[in-house]
Amino acid sequence: MSDTKDDKTLGVNSKKTLTMKRPGSEQGTVRQNFSHGRSKAVVVETKKRKFSLPGEKPEAPAPTVTLKPRAPQPPRPAPTQAPRPAPTQPRAGMVLNTLSSEEMEARRRALQDSRLREVEERKRAAEEAARRAEEEERRRKEQEESARRQAEEDARLAAEAEARRRAEEEAKRRAPAEEKPKVVAPVKPVVADDDEDVRPRGATAVKRGPVKPEVVAPKPVKKAEPDRRRGKLTLTKALSGDEARGRSLSSMRRRQEKFKRSMHNEPREKISREVVLPETITIQELAQRMAERAVDLVKFFMKQGQMMKPGDVIDADTAELIAVEFGHTVKRVAESDVEEGMFNIEDRSEDLQSRPPVVTIMGHVDHGKTSTLDAIRDARVASGEAGGITQHIGAYQVEHNGQKITFIDTPGHAAFTQMRARGAQVTDIAILVVAADDSVMPQTIESISHAKAAGVPIIVAINKIDKHEADAQKVRNQLLQHDVFVESMGGEVLDVEISATKKLNIDKLLEAVLLQAEILDLKANPDRTAEGVVIEAKLDKGRGSVATVLVNTGTLNVGDIIAVGNEWGRVRALVNDGGEQIKSAGPSMPVEILGLQGTPQAGDRFAVVENEAKAREISDYRQRLAREKAVARQAGQRGSLEQMMSQLQTSGLKQFPLIIKGDVQGSVEAINVALDKLGTDEVRARIVHSGAGAITESDISLAETSGAVILGFNVRANKQARAAADQDGIEIRYYNIIYDLVDDIKQAMSGLLSPERRETFIGNAEILEVFNITKVGKVAGCRVTEGKMERGAGVRLIRDNVVVHEGTLKTLKRFKDEVSEVPVGQECGMAFQNYEDMREGDVIEAFRVEMIKRSL
Structure with a gap:
């Protein structure tokens, strides 16, 4: 391979030669330091350049390896620089264009990573294809299994229907033959030999009764055996899991028995019942009283176009229509019928016997009612009452001349009006105690009204006749004004002058009571329910x-x-x-x-x-009934939200929440009445809860929720309630005299009243001239025509007798000095706060506003 070709391969086509051999290189290790105390060992290679001498043959280059890009990546563009012309032959001192060892190592690693990725991708693709094939095969098997089960179920249902049809045809065919009287022996169930072989050893035999001639069961055949046993779950099937469990033999047998019962089921005879219907009743309760199913009643309502549930409440008229529709008779009752026959039972005259009279002692407070009763009983009751006044109804029975008399002592305080009224209602005779030195008082008049309203006779006991200022005749004269005519004044009312402390004429008072009782001829039947x-x-x-x-x-x-x-x-x-x-x-x-x-x-x-x-x-x-009345009363008081808001805006009513606990019910009732009378249009006491008994933790919780104050009348809080009250900051006040309780609540409610705004006139001034002063504004030069002008007072600007502005004075000067007040007849300068529309002839009125504390 020539150098020219080698240069083209390395420079132009980016096809570099990679080799594992590193000739002429030296390695070393350098510790490299980074931030945050990190370090790293780096391998450094030093390569020596190789020079070729003239006349030497260059070494053959190593085989080249082309780096192929991965399929998803686009091919890299070729370098844009122009190819460098390669020399025809190497010259002395010329360095071959070879790759460094770092680049060769990097490309070797990239090639290995590429090969590994390709292998992993092919492996993943093969696994994914296998998994999809398995999923498709499993889905196909499930569909085939479902279709097979459905076909088996359809075949079984068709076989059962065919068997029923044949049984019905056989029954119809034999019906004429059975009209002849003959004895039919009970048919024993025939069990095939195959059944005995299939039945597991030790299994309990199925007990079958005699088969009626109308229904003939089809004879089991051998070919149906596998289908009959198909529903059983065997050990082999359970372990192999090749077939899901189907319908069991017991289930199939129960289904056949149900079908037989439905064929021979005759309609029951309708039983008519007397249904007791109250004013309202639920559909479920109505169904139970009629011995019907609640679903039948719901279906009846649906036919009528109403969607009802068994728990819905219907009225008596609707219930009566339904009961009659279902063939029952109805007896209507009202809820109040439960009280019938309790009271006012008529007694026969021969069963009546004389009974002691019930006498109520009434009158004004401190007129001696309890002292008179003490003199009669020889007891000391008045000293035991708090404050020396009676706050409870006391009932006692005494005996005089062999005859018993029942006395009821009522309180005389104004708060105990209902107690006096209650005492007058249960009594036969009323003794009106009037102090000879105090004469007729408000509670005396009220006691007379209660006695007249109850229709009981009155005996007047004029007490305290032992005092020097006693005047019994004055008492008789004042009683005439209230239609009480005593015998000495020509009337029919008995009167006795007594002294409770000296026990004077007490016997005469008792004789007068017995005389009045003899006139009334009081009788009752003791031999009956009380x-x-x-x-x-x-x-x-x-x-x-x-x-x-x-x-x-x-x-x-x-x-x-x-x-x-x-x-x-x-x-x-x-x-x-x-x-x-x-x-x-x-x-x-x-x-x-x-x-x-x-x-x-x-x-x-x-x-x-x-x-x-x-x-x-x-x-x-x-x-x-009491809850319904309470809810109706609260709804009437509360009204809608708009009414409440309008009432608060218009009236500004403030409420004082209270929780009242007393020793007896009568005292609590009296306190409620007394506090209710304290209320005005601005402030009112709201009784959150009241009752008889000690103060408990539930009362503390209620007070915390409602923000109320707890009042205890002759009762105390237990240890747990006191601890809870201290923890939650709830105030508990104890009283034993009703006067003190009413006075304290009156003062507390007075604090809720908004103070009264009272305006006091100070003086008038007339504006003579208006000056416009730079950086100050308009200043009115005035002369005080009436009273005086004070700094800090409220002022009104009056123009043609019409108030055009109301505010405060910004400055009040006499010449150039600020003064606190200017008397009548002198001139001064005044300026208003945030107002400058002043004119000559206007009148300035000065006034002082005071906030006066109010009380109930």
Whole structure:
């Protein structure tokens, strides 16, 4: 090969000679340092140039290897430089154009990498083709298997249909022959020998009953044996996995039995039932009462064009139409029917017996009601009450001249109006206690109204006649103004002058009560179930819910099941007014009942029912009714969102949230009424929750959620509730006198009232001339015509008796000095803040605004 050809190969065609031989080169290692402390060992080669002498024959070059580019890459363009003319023969000192060892090594590695990549690509392509072929083969086998199974299933169904058809034809053909009376022996099932061979050893034989002549099973043939056994899963099949499990023999047998039952199934006889329908009922419940399927009722509604579910509620009219459509009779009942026969049961006259009178002591606060009752009972009740006033209804029974009298003591404070009304409703006689030195007072008039509304006779007890300023005649005269005519004034009302502290004329008062009771001829039937009314109720920590009740008629025994208000319970114990446990309580006897499921409301009526189911049904009905009323009341108060926002914008009503817990239900009721009366159009107390019993953790949680203050009346918080209140920052206030509670809440609600804006007139000034001063603006030269002008006061600019601006003074000067005020008759200069439209003749009015704190 000549040098010219070699130069063309290396320079023009970029086909360089690669060789593994490295003649005349020396190698060495150099440590190369990089950033971040990294280093690398690099191999350095030193090559010696080879000179050819004149006359020497050049060595034959090594065979050349052409580098071929890979298929995806485009071919590289050839170099653009012009080919260099090669010399005809080598000259002395001329260096051959050969590749360096680094380039030769790089090209050798590139060639090896290219060959490896080509081999890997061919290998991957072969694997991908094999995988696709396997996938196609598997898919083809699955389709063939599915088609085979479908064909087998179709063939089996066709065989079963053919067998049924033949059985039906055979039955029809034999039907005329069976009309003759003959004894047909039961046909035993025939088991083929092949079946015995196929059945595994130790397997339980299939128990078949006698076959009816109407249905003749087809005789098994030997060729159908493999198909019959096809559904069994054998060990060989399970291990090979060549066939999926089909329908089992048991499944096929159950299917045949179901078909036989459907052939001989006769329609059941329709049973008509009496369906009790309440006011509303669900479709599921209606179906159960009719002994029908709920899906049949849903289908009936769908035929009528209504899409219903079994849980949907329908009214009684719709339920009645459905029941009649399904062939049943209907009995309509109302939810209130559960209370029928509880109260106002008529008694026969021969069963009635005399009962003690129930007397209520009423009157104004501090007129001596409880002291009079103490004198009658020889007890000290008034000293035990907080503040010396009665805050609960007390019921007691005393005996005088062998006859019993039941007394009920009511509070006289204005907040206990409902207690007095409740006492008047359960009583037979009302004793009106009036202090001789204080005469008729507001609560006295209110007690008279309650007694007249209840229709009970009144006995006037004029108390404190032992005092020097006592005037009994004045009391009688004032009672005339309220239509209470005493006997000494020509009326029919008995009056007795007494002294509770001296126990004067107490016997006369009791005799007057017995005389009035004899006139009334009070009777009741003790030999029947008890009825009565709740006087007071509370939640005792040790005894649970305790209700003080007054038995009106009948006899209440331990163990009776009673329904009282929204609650019910079994009487566990009866406690009289002396704290003794008794077995039974007759008419007109006050007792405490233990064993109720919850705390009833004061004033609720109670009655004895026959069983717990009845009591629970009554309680559920009343609780549901109470919830519906509460929801309706809240909805009426709340209204829509627009109404609430407009009400807040127009009225600016502020609410004071409270949680009230008291010792008894009556006290809580009285507190609610008293706080409700404190409300105005601007601020109102909102009772978040109220109830009888101690303060618990649930009350603390509710107060935290609603931001309310907890008021405890004669109750305390337990340890856990106190810890929760301290942690959450909830305020708990304790009271034992209702006066203090109402006063504190009144002051707190007064703080929510916006202060009153009060404006005070200071003086007037008339503008004489308006000056325009550079860098200051317009300044009005004025003369004070009335009062005075003060710096910092509010001012109004009045033009033709019309206020055109209201603001504050920017400056008030007397000559060139700033002054605090300018008296009447003097001249001054004034400038307004952010206003300069002043004219001669305008009047400037000065005023002072004061914010006055308001109270309820």
